[in-house]
Amino acid sequence: MAGTMAPPAIESLGHTILLCRDLPGMRAFYQDILGLPLAEDRETWVSFRLGATMLTLRPRGAWSVCDDGPWPPGSAAIQLAFQVPLAGVDAWHRLLEARGVPILRAPTDLPQWRHRTLFFRDPEDNIIEIYAEY
Incomplete structure (x- = not known):
């Protein structure tokens, strides 16, 4: 369209x-389990503050914007990657194992990314990564 401005960059x-x-x-x-700091706790909205980012949990279903639809069993909807200091990856591995969280992949160095990573799932099968840069 002639004369329209592009929106600002995300x-x-x-x-x-x-x-x-x-x-x-x-x-x-x-x-x-993960110790995230609770920012808001409502019946249908639970938020955790992580620096400048907010992570919120809400029930799946119909709401004012749309219907979220069914969840396909056995599949992940998202992968979340939480950054920690380098020594933190192994410490998290020990803590998660002690709390009975099944580990997908134990701490592993990925030289091509300069990351040390740890992978597991949350209770709804989303993939969670704890990583450090080196």
């Missing part, structure tokens, strides 16, 4: 919302 991702089947179970995992 600068950051400020908020991620995970759609949940079991909100209390997911809340417990992210707060009690």
Whole structure:
């Protein structure tokens, strides 16, 4: 269209919302297992603040904008990557194993990315990565 200005560039991702089947179970995992700082706790909206980013959990289903549709069992909807200091990857591995969280891949160095990574799943099969840069 002639005369229209392009919108400004997207600068950051400020908020991620995970759609949940079991909100209390997911809340417990992210707060009690991962220790994320709780920012807001409502019946249908639980948020954690991570620096400039907000991670929110909400029930899957119909709402004012659309219907989220069914969740395909056994599939991940998202991969979240949480950055920690280098020594933190192995410390998280020990903590998660002690808390009975199944590990997808133990701490592994990825020289091509200059990352040390650890992979596991949350209670709804989303892939969670804890990584450090080196």
